[in-house]
Amino acid sequence: MIDQRKKHNFKLYNIIIFIVFVAFITALDLKFLGDDYVRRVLSLAAIYTIVSVSMNLVNGFTGLFSLGQAGFMAVGAYTVAIFTVPLEKRAAIFYVVDQNPVLAQIHLPFVVALILGGLLSALIAILIGIPVLRLRSDYLAIATLGFSEIIRIILTNAKSITNGALGIKGIPEMPTMWVFFGVMILSVTLIVLLINSSYGRAFKAIREDEIAAEAMGINLFKHKVMSFAIGAFFAGIGGGLLASLLGTVDPKQFYFTMTYNFLLIIVLGGMGSISGTVIASFIVTIGLEVLRFFDEPLTLLGFNIPLFRAGFRMVIFSALLMILVLFFRNGLLGQKELSWDMITSWFNKKTLRRKEKGGAL
Amino acid sequence: MTFEIFMQQLANGISIGSLYALIAIGYTMVYGILRLINFAHGDIFMMASYFMVFSMVNFGLPWYVSMVIVIIATILLGVLVEKTAYKPLRNAPRMSIMISAIGVSFLLENLATYLFTGVPKGFPDIAILTQAISFGNISFSVATLVTPIITLILLYVVQFITNKTKIGMAMRASSIDFETARLMGININRVISTTFVIGSGLAAVGAILWGSKYPSVMPLMGVMPGLKCFIAAVLGGIGNTTGAVLGGFILGMAEIMLVTFLPSLTGYRDAIAFIILIVVLLVKPTGLLGEKVTDKV
Amino acid sequence: MGILKLDNIKMQFGGVVALNNLNIDVEKGKIEALIGPNGAGKTTAFNVITGVYTPTSGDVYYNDKKITGLTPDKITKMGIARTFQNIRLFKNLTVLDNILIANHLHVKSNFLSHTLRMPWSRQEEKNMREKSEMLLDRLGLLSLKNEIASSLPYGEQRKLEIARALATDAKLLLLDEPAAGMNPSETMQLSNFIHDIRDEFQLTIFMIEHHMDLVMEISDKIYVLDFGELIAQGTADEVKNDPRVIEAYLGVEEDA
Structure with a gap:
């Protein structure tokens, strides 16, 4: 009876939090709150959430070490860029080398281009996965890093399709932040549903023990490729959204080190925790913005603090990744999901400890 | 294409190949024992290049003194990476160790960018290596000619260590069965340290020869050679040092031949290694000289 | 024969x-x-x-x-199903999950319909759960269904491993x-x-x-x-x- 009432309360809390969240984003969106910079950073965090959660599906839930997120995002971003820029603007953008005559005729609605980008990413993931995931899946890290580099080489060289190093400008911007947050909610929901299905359990079995999973009749290769391709699909979607957020794409944006942002996020949130990943996505994205002052020369009381100059932020970033993996391997939530039970028991423990302390005094 | 150009490119291919080989040995030995892709290896190679710049340009030391200092400093860095980033995670899930490896690699790259800036530095000129020798119309730098020789000598030394010395025997035992070797009383930490000493030392030699050919030092210069050399090690058969050298040679030749015969595809030079990786995994996942690895059940 | x-x-x-x-x-x-x-x-x-x-x-x-x-x-x-000499359960997952995973090989509908919770997939999932709970009940493990596999006493872990093999039919x-x-x-x-x-x-x-x-x-x-x-x-x-x-x-x- 008490349990039921508790459950009822928790449900209520969830609804309240959801309403607050919706109200907050809507207030931002209608410009009652914040400025363009805040809107941009939060939209970026929403995109990072999609990519990180999908990376956690592959790395945290299936136990594969994929580092191809930047590459898959590039595929999604360029698909959106190539197909959604208005036809009349194309000639001005492709002014060095003409756009491929077939592509120059095709304009797709944003949603279609976005999904197409995701599907293309997934297709490429399958093509990489077939040779690599068959036997030695530990080579996946090298293959995916290599893919991220090759895709950049192709983007730079295939000028009639991608406009080379100049990139593509004039990608239509979205009228509302809800595009990013809507797709985020949808993507995270789909991935959670997948993880809690029979297929998700099979992924976890592979992560826990490949040999036992195979002995239970799970086709390792098929499920690994499936997880990897689904992860790539959502990374492609994230890339497509990024293209429309920034309004411009060029090969340099998708340097493979971008993937390390997502790696830090899933390690911080907990490999195998979706709620942890969502929280960490916002912490890291906002944190990286806040930490920008580390890259500026800092003068305190007339002294020039010598530590603060270009590149310091990334040193802290990578040191943080090392500290996490060496000392706090479970990140925020490990393999658990955030729940009201967890929060209340955490508070109870704290008050209990305080009481004990008080008693001792 | 003239005969001269072909010969010149052939020599180039062999010398690039032997540079890849030197770095690949480090990858293959570490993977053989720890089943770990040491992502930081390429960045240790990069740091060695910077050490050489500082030693010769900033401290004005002669090249032969600098070489010794650089090799020692690089070895210390390699062992430091092992002790701080890999050793504490010996019993952790594999995923954690791989992330740690990526983390160290990224940390070294960012530290280099922060400390030395992203602006390329010129590699000091070692006259004895960069001077040209001519055979008729064909001229090579000394570095191009001596690199393969040095690589083969060092391969011989490494093989001598692994086959004829006590620590070498311990290394081979650990690569076959890490846990059993540990149970048999082999000091596994010493074995691993030795592996990193050898790998980092070879990377330092590679960096010095590399700099004499491509005299530009940058924080991210180790990334591509690093990825490629791991693939060279896979091509040769991971865990096998002769295979690593063979893989390095093949990869170097393949790249130079692409540039020579299909100059329009020069931009795709860096892609060859990954195509080779895919082909190897499809056709012969154990590599050219590798043995089948079976997991224990 | x-x-x-x-x-x-x-x-x-x-x-x-x-x-x-x-x-x-x-x-x-x-x-x-x-x-x-x-x-x-x-x-x-x-x-x-x-x-x-x-x-x-x-x-x-x-x-x-x-x-x-x-x-x-x-x-x-x-x-043909097996158990292992050194118990290879899915250690961080629950007892029930261990059994459900062994049922996965019978799953007919694809990952999309399972993700989207299509009616036929729901039915499949429901049948799978009922079958698994029956098996656990039969082997006296039902009360432990929400426990993490690695937290079970040794003997129960052996039993669970046999149950898991049985779950493959x-x-x-x-x-x-x-x-x-x-x-x-x-x-x-x-x-x-x-x-x-x-x-x-x-x-x-x-x-x-x-x-x-x-x-x-x-x-x-x-x-x-x-x-x-x-x-x-x-x-x-x-x-x-x-x-x-x-x-x-x-x-x-x-x-x-």
Whole structure:
């Protein structure tokens, strides 16, 4: 009876939090709150959430070490860029080398281009996965890093399709932040549903023990490729959204080190925790913005603090990744999901400890 | 294409190949024992290049003194990476160790960018290596000619260590069965340290020869050679040092031949290694000289 | 009629011959055992049967169908399930999840309809859960269904591993040292348990075991392996009195 009432309360809390969240984003969106910079950073965090959660599906839930997120995002971003820029603007953008005559005729609605980008990413993931995931899946890290580099080489060289190093400008911007947050909610929901299905359990079995999973009749290769391709699909979607957020794409944006942002996020949130990943996505994205002052020369009381100059932020970033993996391997939530039970028991423990302390005094 | 150009490119291919080989040995030995892709290896190679710049340009030391200092400093860095980033995670899930490896690699790259800036530095000129020798119309730098020789000598030394010395025997035992070797009383930490000493030392030699050919030092210069050399090690058969050298040679030749015969595809030079990786995994996942690895059940 | 047949199996690792000329014929519905000193090649034989290793030569037949060279998952789908010498549960997952995972091989609808919770997938999931809970109930593990597998006591973990193998709907169960680490009374319970599940699920059981009491009591037939070769086979009494078996276990000059 008490349990039921508790459950009822928790449900209520969830609804309240959801309403607050919706109200907050809507207030931002209608410009009652914040400025363009805040809107941009939060939209970026929403995109990072999609990519990180999908990376956690592959790395945290299936136990594969994929580092191809930047590459898959590039595929999604360029698909959106190539197909959604208005036809009349194309000639001005492709002014060095003409756009491929077939592509120059095709304009797709944003949603279609976005999904197409995701599907293309997934297709490429399958093509990489077939040779690599068959036997030695530990080579996946090298293959995916290599893919991220090759895709950049192709983007730079295939000028009639991608406009080379100049990139593509004039990608239509979205009228509302809800595009990013809507797709985020949808993507995270789909991935959670997948993880809690029979297929998700099979992924976890592979992560826990490949040999036992195979002995239970799970086709390792098929499920690994499936997880990897689904992860790539959502990374492609994230890339497509990024293209429309920034309004411009060029090969340099998708340097493979971008993937390390997502790696830090899933390690911080907990490999195998979706709620942890969502929280960490916002912490890291906002944190990286806040930490920008580390890259500026800092003068305190007339002294020039010598530590603060270009590149310091990334040193802290990578040191943080090392500290996490060496000392706090479970990140925020490990393999658990955030729940009201967890929060209340955490508070109870704290008050209990305080009481004990008080008693001792 | 003239005969001269072909010969010149052939020599180039062999010398690039032997540079890849030197770095690949480090990858293959570490993977053989720890089943770990040491992502930081390429960045240790990069740091060695910077050490050489500082030693010769900033401290004005002669090249032969600098070489010794650089090799020692690089070895210390390699062992430091092992002790701080890999050793504490010996019993952790594999995923954690791989992330740690990526983390160290990224940390070294960012530290280099922060400390030395992203602006390329010129590699000091070692006259004895960069001077040209001519055979008729064909001229090579000394570095191009001596690199393969040095690589083969060092391969011989490494093989001598692994086959004829006590620590070498311990290394081979650990690569076959890490846990059993540990149970048999082999000091596994010493074995691993030795592996990193050898790998980092070879990377330092590679960096010095590399700099004499491509005299530009940058924080991210180790990334591509690093990825490629791991693939060279896979091509040769991971865990096998002769295979690593063979893989390095093949990869170097393949790249130079692409540039020579299909100059329009020069931009795709860096892609060859990954195509080779895919082909190897499809056709012969154990590599050219590798043995089948079976997991224990 | 033999349900499982090993025909002249040879398994070689580099220069080491782990199994040589191994011929085994397990009869349907029986409990048969594979015994032998440490390092005799017993687990290797299991790995050959379940497809973890492909034999150097010779063939494995299940219900007269050749299964040599098939991957372990395909062999499990055909009806052979196993347990492992050093318990390989999905440690961080719950007891129920462990069982549900073993049901995954029967899943018919694809990942999209499962993700989107289509009605037929919901039905599939519901059936799977009911079946799993029934199995857990039958084996007395239902009250533990939400516990994390690694938190279970050792004996229960062994039981769960057998339950997991049963959940695949296997008809041939390969048990690799099910009584390892158990005390005599637990071993007795296990003996009854094996008998019961054999009858209830109409299984054939082929097991590796070191506890001779258990082996002698429940096995219809025993195979004795030494240095990769079969040195004896027959009923408990036949095997017990075979001089080669005694020699293999007690050793003549060298320690076995």
